[in-house]
Amino acid sequence: MPLYKMTLAYDGTAYQGWQVQPERDTIQQRVQAALTRMAKSSVDVVAAGRTDSGVHAFGQVAHFQLVREILPEGILRGLNTMLPEDIRVRTVAEAKPEFHARYSARSKTYRYRLECAPVPLPFTSRFTLHYPYELDREALTRGACAFAGEHAFDAFRASSCNAKTTTRTVLASRWLDDGSELIYEVTATGFLQHMIRNMVGTLLEIGRGKRAVESIPHLLERGDRTEAGPTAAAKGLTLIEVHYA
Template sequence: MPARLDGSEKQVRLVIEYDGTRYAGWQVQPNGIAVQQVVEEALLSLLGHSVRLVSSGRTDAGVHAFGMVACFRTSRGLPEQAFRDGLNRYLPEDVVIRQANIVPLDFHPRFDSQGKWYRYTLNLSPVRTAINRHACWTIKKPLDLQAMEKAASFLVGRHDFTAFRASNCSAKTTVREIFSIDIVQDGPLLYLDVRGGGFLKFMVRIIVGTLVEVGLGKRPSENVPLLLKHGSRVNAGKTAPPHGLCLMEVWYGDQTPCTVPLKNNLPKV
């Protein structure tokens, strides 16, 4: 049954994990089912009234999340754990609430964000994967990981990323700051961990596509500074497939983002 009114409005912050395979992205839209829509429908069932989620951003069709942050307001009286567990009873198997916390009413999941961590997963096996087919991009040819690390180093810092955004990106400014790009190998899997203050549409996927071309020897590492300087999307790499991308974390205030150690001197595979 819906929770009873307790007379005071509160804001609840959710950390949401989802497999984006069957969704048209995070944001509600007319051309397909969205993760936001599914969570809002679960909230209606739990609370007995409709709410609109305000999120830390959006993910595209097929992109996954381990740490999407979204908030809603309600006057229904529930303890924090009950918000989490109650919502999970109404959600499908590919969406789950990992955390639910009461936060101040002036907290904004997007504008108060200090940064985001995206992980792109490559499968370097010569054989495609069946179990993880919706969560990685298979590259069957060897990659020069040291060349990729060198190319990635040019992207760290505050730059104009015009060359690394979708043609229909509507952002008012193309200047963004990347805090770090770590390339970490785990058996046949290669993780590209990109942390930054904010990202343009398709930015991480275009970065990955460009770094893969460097790894395949299709462009030199030194080409990356030229892309940043001249800002031509047509000269950058292909946009990597969406299913390899996952929003791992959004952090706020004094929170320290999770870190993955950078392995130097990675061998060719």
């Protein structure tokens, strides 16, 4: 059975996340249904990461197998014909037999976008959190740097997170200034449920002077979710890229 790798982009606003759920509209369900229709047999799609409800992707990666070989360009064209406009398949290619979208990944990069203008633009409101408050940029930068390295992120995971281990390695953590937008970009070997959104919520409290930068090492050591900042809205978060060897 031929194995394929694809890259997807999607607007997660209308969906209950990536993973198939009973009686819920999800990205995985839509993609599997389109592939099953194309292949005329059941197809399972495995993604690099299971984005939460309302979270977007520019570079989600997934793999799937078909019972018969179809040219990648035919799959690409067919899927983008059948899928809704808020889900696009950017690339399709045949993959090596050992490739696995999740387990072959070395790291992932996400971005969280803030719209800092007094009045948010209607063109970006689905993908940014409107945050028109004065922020201490130096404190934000120092706070972002405090997350770098290997840590147990118990204080930054959702209460419903059932990951067996909470230790993750943050390879890069920084803020990007893009005019009226302020973007938090983070690359790590993996992420826990709500981890980035809880990190952003904590960083924003630092930026507004509500907590000290030094609270981050304390939170990482203590592991108490109740001491960290609020969970930032899902709509500001986008999976940008999945990195492979």
